[in-house]
Amino acid sequence: MAEISSFGRSYQWLEPRQLFESARPLSGQEYLAAWEKGDLTPPMASTLGFELSGFSNGEVEIVCSPNGFHYNPYGTAHGGLAATLLDSATGCAVQSKLAAGVGYATLNLTVNYLKPVTASSGGVRCVGRVISLGRTVAVSEGELFDSTARLLARATATCIIINPPSK
Numbered sequence: 001m002a003e004i005s006s007f008g009r010s011y012q013w014l015e016p017r018q019l020f021e022s023a024r025p026l027s028g029q030e031y032l033a034a035w036e037k038g039d040l041t042p043p044m045a046s047t048l049g050f051e052l053s054g055f056s057n058g059e060v061e062i063v064c065s066p067n068g069f070h071y072n073p074y075g076t077a078h079g080g081l082a083a084t085l086l087d088s089a090t091g092c093a094v095q096s097k098l099a100a101g102v103g104y105a106t107l108n109l110t111v112n113y114l115k116p117v118t119a120s121s122g123g124v125r126c127v128g129r130v131i132s133l134g135r136t137v138a139v140s141e142g143e144l145f146d147s148t149a150r151l152l153a154r155a156t157a158t159c160i161i162i163n164p165p166s167k
Contacts (some may be wrong), residue, residue: 009069013046028095028102032060048084052092058130060092065123077117082144082153086111089128090140090157097133103162104138111155115146122147128157136161 022040023031032055034040045051045062048070054061062085070077087109094104117124128142138161144153 013043027100028098060128062089062126083111085126086142086155089126089142093128093130093140094138094159101164104159108158113153115152
């Protein structure tokens with residue numbers, strides 16, 4: 001059997017309760033601005049190496065550089081990386097349209113994988129857009145591209161809108 005090398009990495013993340021308390025009074029746009037500046041990065045984004053590279057009302061772009069720690073035993077990034085990027089982008093697109101105190105949760109995410117994601121894909125870019133936003137349900141879509149703008153995966157998400165409790 002061949003000798004197997006191991007590698008390590010280290011990163012930091014915000015304590016989730018503190019993140020929640022800091023984000024709660026912010027509108028979706030204000031929260032995304034804080035994430036883009038690096039002030040309120042979600043722990044999942046820190047763990048997987050996601051960065052918010054831009055947003056507008058109803059659209060976000062998240063980037064990531066696939067690396068060895070994203071890989072499965074078959075030499076490609078685990079499908080969960082693409083799914084998590086797509087879930088993040090579709091959800092944050094919805095979040096970009098929400099008022100302070102209003103949240104969302106993904107109810108359904110349908111992912112179609114079109115091409116494998118590898119380190120040779122270069123930095124990948126995931127764009128999420130809102131298709132429909134109602135009082136209780138939103139639908140959004142996302143596309144994941146490699147560094148040459150080749151489509152790697154796409155998804156459709158259904159999110160529930162979580163309004164603050166009535167007083």
